[in-house]
Amino acid sequence: ETGVTQTPRHLVMGMTNKKSLKCEQHLGHNAMYWYKQSAKKPLELMFVYSLEERVENNSVPSRFSPECPNSSHLFLHLHTLQPEDSALYLCASSQDPGGNLGYGYTFGSGTRLTVV
Amino acid sequence: QKEVEQNSGPLSVPEGAIASLNCTYSDRGSQSFFWYRQYSGKSPELIMSIYSNGDKEDGRFTAQLNKASQYVSLLIRDSQPSDSATYLCAVGGFKTIFGAGTRLFVKA
Numbered sequence: 001e002t003g004v005t006q007t008p009r010h011l012v013m014g015m016t017n018k019k020s021l022k023c024e025q026h027l028g029h030n031a032m033y034w035y036k037q038s039a040k041k042p043l044e045l046m047f048v049y050s051l052e053e054r055v056e057n058n059s060v061p062s063r064f065s066p067e068c069p070n071s072s073h074l075f076l077h078l079h080t081l082q083p084e085d086s087a088l089y090l091c092a093s094s095q096d097p098g099g100n101l102g103y104g105y106t107f108g109s110g111t112r113l114t115v116v
Numbered sequence: 117q118k119e120v121e122q123n124s125g126p127l128s129v130p131e132g133a134i135a136s137l138n139c140t141y142s143d144r145g146s147q148s149f150f151w152y153r154q155y156s157g158k159s160p161e162l163i164m165s166i167y168s169n170g171d172k173e174d175g176r177f178t179a180q181l182n183k184a185s186q187y188v189s190l191l192i193r194d195s196q197p198s199d200s201a202t203y204l205c206a207v208g209g210f211k212t213i214f215g216a217g218t219r220l221f222v223k224a
Contacts, residue, residue, distance in 0.1 A: 043214040102167050104150045107159040
């Protein structure tokens, strides 16, 4: 495996379910991110982990819970979601947590989430 | 609230033409700027980064930055149908902020 791998690719869940999204990066990067992408809207930053510590929680509802057990793995735990949470959830990694060195992000393929 | 603005398009250009994509940003202290390409149903991929005023060229792509005007642009020379995608402008920093993207169609 190379790059950033996300599983599952597609997920349909009911509002009372609990599920988890998984992200793994094979690039040796030291920062990982969760973004939400909804139709016609900019990517919304949800969480930032730098060196395994959460350093940003961008006013995300508590029904989304991130976990970063090590620098290569990132999870997003989901529970009691709402239909408006249906979106593409993207994981990204970077070797430049400060974001000013010009390296940018490597994104995973995303998880298309549908809440019914 | 930091913002990145892009024209949503679609921008339609004939094959072989120059496509010009524009972006403005609100945070005057921003230091690094990125262009990502996103094909339909795919995730964004980084195509250019720039952090100094002026032009930066990479193959058919040229990024232009004017910090005084808070303006970033991407030129695609000799546009190809395979360039048809949504182009996302992003402003770096600890929390990279993305624009909503401009859809580009290159007509064969």
